[in-house]
Structure formats: structure tokens, C-alpha cells
Amino acid sequence: MELSGIQGAASPLQSGINGKGNAALGKDEFLKLLITQLQYQDPLNPMEGTEFATQLAQFNSVEQLINLNDGVNGLANAQNIMSSGLNNSLASSLTGKTARVLSNTVHSDGKSEQVIHLRLQDLAAETEITIRDANGKTIRTETLSNLGRGDHSWTWDGKSDSGVRAPEGDYTIEVAATNGDDTVNTLTFIEGLVEKVRFTSQGVELLVNGVRLPLGDVEEIGV
Secondary structure (H helix, E strand, O other), X not given: OOOHHHHHHXXXXXXXXXXXXXXXXXXXXXXXXHHHHHHHOOOOOOOOHHHXXXXXXXXXXXXXXXXXXXXXXXXXXXXXXXXXXXXXXXXXXOOOOEEEEEOOEEEEOOOOOEEEEEEEOOOEEEEEEEEEOOOXXXXXXXXXXXEXXXXXXXXXXXXXXXXXXXXXXXXXXXXXXXXXXXXXXXXXXXXXXXXXXXXXXXXXXXXXXXXXXXXXXXXXXXX
């Protein structure tokens, strides 16, 4: 579209568009520019019919694209609502079932042992497990040798390196596995009964072994 003849008249509209931080024209802005061009065109050199028809076709294409975009957004919103409803219905039925959930946190009651579940992506000559308290202080370290690829577990007796029982609280598990000079990727899990299901503004959470975990981190549900 030729805009040189209406530059002064179109500048407020262009400023309004730029003020929104979006240089793309919507259908309303496109139509306003087209009407303004017709008002300010040179009567001695009017726009040719083919050019006018081309610009109308461009306007029609813009309108169709905007309507299509609105339709896609509406469909996406409907799918999100339906997915949220299904997740809530599923979560409500999980209480009392066994769950395996990705997590690097365990909760100790200050009395019981805690089983640490981990998965190695490859053979590891050495696997170092470090347990830290809520302040990041190292409580316990343990090194396991020659673990193969796959799932493993190690039982923490709840005591520190000095043999003192750690108090009740949440503890962070760090696993560093190596095979020679190569680092082996690892994952840590919690396994236990789903004690509660919570519906929060951040999504559905499960309480497993005293730890609050997102529903999306669940890997496996048992009977």
C-alpha cells in the first residue's frame, strides 16, 4: 500500500500502534489506513481499480488470519480447562496409593530410616551420596562402588557422619556419580504412599512421605 501521501495523517495511528509495542497491523488499523488513503489520494491520479482490489484482498487476508488466531487461542484455552479438570479428577483418586515421584528431598521424622532411590544412566565406578539440611550444611556422605546402569537404593539410618541422629526436617539429597573421568547422569526419587492431595494456585501437589511434590513429577503409580 502506498503511504507516502498520508504520512502526516497516519502518524497518530502509527504512534498508537507503536505505543502498544506491536508494529503489526490489526484489521481495524488496516481498514483505517485504507480509508485514510482513499481520503487523501490525489484526485488527478486516483488509485487504480486493480490496486484497490489488491489492498481489499490484503485486508481480507489480515482479518481471516486474526479470526483464525482467535479460534486457535479459544481452542487452546478449552483444552487447558479440560486438561486441568482431568488432572484434578485423577489426583483425587491417588490418596492411599503407592507413588514413585522425582525428588531430591526426603523428610526425616528424626526416628526412622529413609530409603534413597536413585537411577544411573550408565555404569558408575563411584557414586557419592550427600545429605544436606535445610541450611545447606552437610549431614552425611556415603560412597557406593561399582553400581550398574539402572535403579538402585541406599538406606540412610537418619544419622550424621559423626553418628548423631539428625533432627526431624526436610533434607536435600545430592548424588554425584562418575566412571573414571566421565560424569554419569543420575535421578533421585521418593517412593511411598500418597498421604494427601492438595490443590494449589501452582497446580496439584501430592504429599508423599511428608514431602510435597508436584503431580507432574510422578513417574509411576502403584496399587
